[in-house]
Amino acid sequence: xxxxxxxxxxxxxxxxxxxxxxxxxxxxxxxxxxxxxxxxxxxxxxxxxxxxxxxxxxxxxxxxxxxxxxxxxxxxxxxxxxxxxxxxxxxxxxxxxxxxxxxxxxxxxxxxxxxxxxxxxxxxxxxxxxxxxxxxxxxxxxxxxxxxxxxxxxxxxxxxxxxxxxxxxxxxxxxxxxxxxxxxxxxxxxxxxxxxxxxxxxxxxxxxxxxxxxxxxxxxxxxxxxxxxxxxxxxxxxxxxxxxxxxxxxxxxxxxxxxxxxxxxxxxxxxxxxxxxxxxxxxxxxxxxxxxxxxxxxxxxxxxxxxxxxxxxxxxxxxxxxxxxxxxxxxxxxxxxxxxxxxxxxxxxxxxxxxxxxxxxxxxxxxxxxxxxxxxxxxxxxxxxxxxxxxxxxxxxxxxxxxxx
Amino acid sequence: xxxxxxxxxxxxxxxxxxxxxxxxxxxxxxxxxxxxxxxxxxxxxxxxxxxxxxxxxxxxxxxxxxxxxxxxxxxxxxxxxxxxxxxxxxxxxxxxxxxxxxxxxxxxxxxxxxxxxxxxxxxxxxxxxxxxxxxxxxxxxxxxxxxxxxxxxxxxxxxxxxxxxxxxxxxxxxxxxxxxxxxxxxxxxxxxxxxxxxxxxxxxxxxxxxxxxxxxxxxxxxxxxxxxxxxxxxxxxxxxxxxxxxxxxxxxxxxxxxxxxxxxxxxxxxxxxxxxxxxxxxxxxxxxxx
Numbered sequence: 001x002x003x004x005x006x007x008x009x010x011x012x013x014x015x016x017x018x019x020x021x022x023x024x025x026x027x028x029x030x031x032x033x034x035x036x037x038x039x040x041x042x043x044x045x046x047x048x049x050x051x052x053x054x055x056x057x058x059x060x061x062x063x064x065x066x067x068x069x070x071x072x073x074x075x076x077x078x079x080x081x082x083x084x085x086x087x088x089x090x091x092x093x094x095x096x097x098x099x100x101x102x103x104x105x106x107x108x109x110x111x112x113x114x115x116x117x118x119x120x121x122x123x124x125x126x127x128x129x130x131x132x133x134x135x136x137x138x139x140x141x142x143x144x145x146x147x148x149x150x151x152x153x154x155x156x157x158x159x160x161x162x163x164x165x166x167x168x169x170x171x172x173x174x175x176x177x178x179x180x181x182x183x184x185x186x187x188x189x190x191x192x193x194x195x196x197x198x199x200x201x202x203x204x205x206x207x208x209x210x211x212x213x214x215x216x217x218x219x220x221x222x223x224x225x226x227x228x229x230x231x232x233x234x235x236x237x238x239x240x241x242x243x244x245x246x247x248x249x250x251x252x253x254x255x256x257x258x259x260x261x262x263x264x265x266x267x268x269x270x271x272x273x274x275x276x277x278x279x280x281x282x283x284x285x286x287x288x289x290x291x292x293x294x295x296x297x298x299x300x301x302x303x304x305x306x307x308x309x310x311x312x313x314x315x316x317x318x319x320x321x322x323x324x325x326x327x328x329x330x331x332x333x334x335x336x337x338x339x340x341x342x343x344x345x346x347x348x349x350x351x352x353x354x355x356x357x358x359x360x361x362x363x364x365x366x367x368x369x370x371x372x373x374x375x376x377x378x379x380x381x382x383x384x385x386x387x388x389x390x391x392x393x394x395x396x397x398x399x400x401x402x403x404x405x
Numbered sequence: 406x407x408x409x410x411x412x413x414x415x416x417x418x419x420x421x422x423x424x425x426x427x428x429x430x431x432x433x434x435x436x437x438x439x440x441x442x443x444x445x446x447x448x449x450x451x452x453x454x455x456x457x458x459x460x461x462x463x464x465x466x467x468x469x470x471x472x473x474x475x476x477x478x479x480x481x482x483x484x485x486x487x488x489x490x491x492x493x494x495x496x497x498x499x500x501x502x503x504x505x506x507x508x509x510x511x512x513x514x515x516x517x518x519x520x521x522x523x524x525x526x527x528x529x530x531x532x533x534x535x536x537x538x539x540x541x542x543x544x545x546x547x548x549x550x551x552x553x554x555x556x557x558x559x560x561x562x563x564x565x566x567x568x569x570x571x572x573x574x575x576x577x578x579x580x581x582x583x584x585x586x587x588x589x590x591x592x593x594x595x596x597x598x599x600x601x602x603x604x605x606x607x608x609x610x611x612x613x614x615x616x617x618x619x620x621x622x623x624x625x626x627x628x629x630x631x632x633x634x635x636x637x638x639x640x641x642x643x644x645x646x647x648x649x650x651x652x653x654x655x656x657x658x659x660x661x662x663x664x665x666x667x668x669x670x671x672x673x674x675x676x677x678x679x680x681x682x683x684x685x686x687x688x689x690x691x692x693x694x695x
Contacts, residue, residue, distance in 0.1 A: 059657075059658055060657075063657035063658065066445075066446055066447060066660065067446065069446075069447055070446040070447060087445075087660070088447070090448070091445070091447035091448045092447075092448075093447055170532075170541070170547065171532075179641075227552075228552060228641070229552075230526075230549070230551040230552040230637070230640075230641070231551070231636075231637065231638055231640070232637070232638035232639065232640045235638060246533075248532055248533070369660065370659060370660065370661070373658055373659045373660075374655075374659040374661065378642070378643050381640055381641055381642040381643065382554075382642040382643065385552070385553075385554050385641045385642045386554055386642050396464065400460075403460065
């Protein structure tokens, strides 16, 4: 009994407040915004103490979260990338949130919420509430575009010709984007394909998947106008941002999340544009969604639900969005930002907002995360960097995806 | 010496055996069992037999990881030993300048792997790095040290060599100073040249030291993780996915405990074979492990 008492975690702090453990992966401006929201929450709810702990990037945090769940030491509240949500739900690790007061009725932007970010997401129990949601966005160096007399590219062909016009051998790349799943999925959609078919089979885009890879191969190996940034995951993203800010890349694709950061740190006008089309425009959603862990004590889960309701209030949603570039997650926040003229005075944010019309939902597929990390990402790198046969590698990937995990 | 009771030796060994059993053999057995399951730590493990090994073998991924790790180890061991020995011979002299050089070279060894890796990522940037600037200045082509799959493994191995050469140098210096001066004097009296003295007097006396440096460098190279994690995250195109990183990637990034365990079992077998070969080499020379 003593051992059990010693091992059980304290649900309240020394002042009797409920301890709400929040594991997060936010750095820089998003972290500052989150901590400000936590501070505001403490003012509103003095009986709850949110213990926000940074746990590394999304993938490191997920590894820790999974280990903590297995060890019975999970925090009540955390956030995960969309691709992992179906897997965690299938593993019964997530608390359904629909029954908590007010959470089932949140006025969320459908494309960013579970209901619209996943095919059939509305028919499933509510497992997630959006935190920081984004899409890929193109950022152009406005000074270089003006100098070359160009407007942001609207098609793949224009992207290739603009990149060629803006490249200066040895000093500047026309285009840069991390060789990663998220951007490839965007291009698969733009080329008219889908990563999964309606029956849930991993088609990996079919011809469109190979076409997307071939386009990257052409820009890197034939045209020599695109730099594949070194490193993986967020290391590569960081390099891309730094290359853009230092003028070594004229156009980049990265997340809307970096909008404010890039605008504030660039010594040139930053011109955002929707991702270009091949046969149509298409972008996946990114960023993360809050989840409440089923294994957490009931009192902490209740506190988590309170925090989520508070987080989705317009003041909090606009704070996070305006300070970072993440998309506002509630319709009320969008309306307020429109009403107050925010989008009129922030053209880049308005473009990111309009691009939501091109969002392609994710499939609700528990294997999605494994397919992303274990199957597609390594083969994308092989195909693009080593200029290998894209169709052959995607065939191999489809076979691997069809095997049980 | 005979024990007073047959149980006494076992009682004396018990604490060590218990610790080994608990922290080495039990985890090994659990890992071997997990390698035969499909498990993501959250759902119930499912028995899949040798499927994890089959998945690793299919497409040759296992052999590629093994080949990369061995290639990396060869570069690290040969590089660290060669540079370490060369530097030790060069700086084995009195004076402040040589003391400063010894200290400078060794300083890389005491810096953390993370700091070293970050430093070299910056230096090796193909456009803005200092190494690229030198390449441009002497008219060499642009090299994507960490972005070109053909260059990345060698680059990371060279960074590892740079990091541990100071350690090899210090150990070789100790070995050199342990050689009695009278032997060199005798060789000189016999008219031996500098190279002949090194070849026939110094090197034979340094062999145990060299074996020690080789063993520790091999261990370091097989354990390489931080440098890969920071510099390349196993890329580009898996060109630097070494064994330990592959295990980490499978379990923590790909959520596959079964495949990670299968890799760990293979890694254990490979290391056991290498250890056996090394022991055999020592015994065939009639020597003792350093």
